[in-house]
Amino acid sequence: MRKIVLFGFAMLFFVQCTSIKKHNKHLNDLIAEEKLKSDVDFTYRKLQELHPNLYWYISKEALDYKFDSLKSTLTKPMTSFNFYKKLSPVVAAVRQGHLVVYPPTKLLSKGETKALIKRGTGPFSQFDFDLFNGKLYVVKNKSYDKTIQPGTEVIAVNGTKPIDLITEYNHYYSSDGYNTTYKTNYSGKRFSTLFSNENGIKDSLQFDFKFDDSLKTITIKRKAEDTTGEHLKKIQKKLALKDKTKSKEIRKKKRINGYYSAEKNYNRNLHFLEKDSSVAIMKIRSFKIGDYKTFYRESFSKITGYQSKTLIIDLRNNGGGRVTEIADLYSYLADSTFVFLDKSEVVSKSSLFKGAYFNGGSFGFKALKTIFSPIIYSYLLLTVHKNQNGKNYYATQTTPHKVSKNAFKGKIYILINGGSFSASCIISSNLKGSKRAYFIGEETGGAFNGTVAGFMPRVKLPNTGIQIRIGLMYIAAPFKTTIEGRGIFPDMEIIPTIEDRIKENDPEMNWILDDIKIRKKDISEILKNKMSL
Incomplete structure (x- = not known):
């Protein structure tokens, strides 16, 4: 049996390696125009079969015209990458942020990825970038060249102007609806990915920098890891492991809070601002990893125990995640029994079955799915219903929820920005609509009136x-x-400046803290006046 399992893994590894080699080998092949047109038709057909509310932000006539116009421009063979640049703006016209066309780029095998990591940190990874007023800035320098100050503008990289590439790629994807803060928030952070899409992964890059009207050109090379430092870290780690209690606590926290090893930070955090614990601050980076039920249960138990009067929830740059998690979190924030979601519209009973259940996975996994398919299809037949309007709906999180026993009763502030998307917008819509919270920051990247997401298969x-x-x-x-x-x-709209970002100043949080002080002062004055009457 063991030999069979090992053989299976070996075959899977072989198939994956062969698939990667085949993909890379044909990246620059020219594809005949008739085949390109066929893929255009295939794309539109799949959107109509799978994507509910396809004509929410664009009429059928307008989208038909865009797809027909695209086919008329395909007059000669081209590579899949050049075809991506023609197809993606048409798909982006649907204006749904979860609808993404992925560029065909070179894939790395596990061995190649390990070798690349071993060679050290790439040039782009040595900086944190952000876009302000159409200019790309270094907001954090982690490179070996310490002369590059935070606040330095990036004029060009290997001759490419950042704003030119960002402007081009802004046509290739969309936010939800007509929102602009989503792209503004993510464009600077995505620049390195966009550059790599065009030029591949580089071991060295030539940066043209501008700081205080002074221009300079600096070549940044891949930074090899400090092996001496790594050795010291390993020794320190071994010493830390001796303290088993501490090590166990850390492992537990990582499991519950969720931990991003690359960024070395926790997905969820709770801390109390003042000595009397009257202000609780909860930072949630995403609604994805970690044991969220335990985190929220323990967190709101602490908040209740400390009798906190104010709760600040930071959803800035929270790109979303699990609907089950935000429904659970909302049960600690709502002030009465609630229904969290409307029934979710789907194209048909079979769209979930064909689109989500059978899409993706290895041959063996698909075979296993086939065995259980009658059960799944029967379940979908029972749960997907056609409404009086003729549309199909799938019910999830639509039954009345009771508030949790430790539900927070005090003042709630929510921090949002253009990076707040998907699930973070759904819970924000509930909080805003129920007037349960006060929002500070900028317009979210996701729409108030919902999004098309849920199951999100990749169609090839x-x-x-x-x-x-x-x-x-x-x-x-x-x-x-x-x-x-x-x-x-x-x-309260507050948008940070480049100076705030460099100095790690948080104007949104500062405004909240000042507002809390004012409210406390006002309450004290009211109490004094009552006592004097």
Whole structure:
């Protein structure tokens, strides 16, 4: 049996390696125009079969015209990458942020990835970049060249102007609806990926920098790891392991809070601001990894025990995650029994089955799925229902929820920005609509009135091999706004500057802390006046 299992893993590894080699070998092949046109038709057909509310932000006539116009421009053979640049703006016209066309780029095997990591930190990874007013800045320098100050503008990289590449790629993807803060927030952070899409992964890059009107050109090479330092870390780690209690606590925290090893930070954190613990601050980077049920249960138990009067939840740059998690979190924030979501629209009973259940996975995994397919299909037949409007709906998180026993009763502040997307917008829509929280920051990157996400399979185009991620469910909170295609607007708009970013100043949080002080002062004055009467 053991030999059979090992043989299976060996065959899987061989198939993966062969697939990667085949993919890379044909990246620069010219694909005939008829095959390109066939992939255009295939793309539109799959969108119509799988994507609910496809014509939410664009009419059918307008989208038909875009796809027909695209086919008319395909008059000669081209590579899959050049085809990606033609197809993605048309798909982006649907204006759904979860609908993504992935560029066909060179893939690395596990061995190649390990070898690359061993060679050290790449040039781009030695900096944190951000976009402000159409300019790309270094906001953190982690390179060996300490002369590069935070706040230095990046004029060009290997002759490429950042804003030119960012502007081009802004046509290749979309936020939800007509929102602009999503792209503004992510463009600077994505620049290194965009550059690598065009030029591949480089071991050295020539940067043209500008600081205080002074221009200079610096070549940044891949930074080899400090082996001496690594050795010291290993020794320190072994010493730390001797303290078993501490080590156990750390492992438990990583499991519950979720831990990002690359960034060396926790996905969820709770801390108390003042000595009397009257202000609790909860930072949630995403609704993905970690044991969220335990985290929220223990956190709100502490908040209740400490009798905190104010809760600040930081959802800035939270790109979303599990619907089950945000529904659980909302049960600690709502002030009465609630219904968290409307019924989710789907194209048909079979769209979830074909699109999500059978899409992706190895041959063996698909075979296993086939065995259980009658059970799954029967389940979908029972749970997907056609409404009076003729549309199909899948019910999830639609039954009344009771608030948790440790539900927070005090003042809630929510921090948001253009990086707040997907699930973080769904819970924000509930909090905003129920008037349960006060919002500070900038308009979210996701829409108030819902998004098309849920199950999101990747569909592979048959001729070019390009993959498209398609959301299968229109998910929305019960609360709606008349301003269509826009995000959750803050009650107090505060947008950080490049100076704030460099100095690690947090104007949004500072405003909240000042507001708390003012409220405390006002309450004290009211109490004094009452006592004097």
